[in-house]
Amino acid sequence: MPQEEVIVDTNVLIAGLLFASGMGREILELAEGGEFVLLLPEVVRREVEAVIARDFPDHLASLGRWLQGAWRVTPMPSVHQVRQALRYVTDPKDAPLLASVLQAQPDYFVTNDIAHFHTALIKRLLRERGIELRTPYGFLKALGRR
Secondary structure, three states, X not given: OOOOEEEEOHHHHHHHHHOOOOHHXXXXXHHHOOOOEEEEEHHHHHHHHHHHHHHOHHHHHHXXXXXXXXXXXXXXXXXXXXXXXXXXXXXXXXXHHHHHHHHHOOOEEEOOOHHHHOOHHHHHHHHHOOOEEEOHHHHHHHOOOO
């Protein structure tokens, strides 16, 4: 049986990388333990690198080591895919990530960005594509960890 694939948003990934405890870290540890396949959209990779370089420069080396892991990086979405995603997001800056999620078709998209991604319109779109939208708590609960 193929493993489930999961995309985590930048906020979840940064929390998991920088903080020794918490749900973000737990999610990354489960991925490292082979519980699921973590997909890393190029959009998220670039954003994480920028945030860490700007706000947490002492952690750049550890980020580099983590990025060399066995995560499958998904390509940048096309301009056309981003334009299509613009119809669903409330903040245009979120369109590349939504387009990346739709392109990769993971089993789960995990984000704490309630205001921008946990909208009725996006929930319906993802559900139609077979993608479950979860908060970190909801994702861990779905895995039987809560």
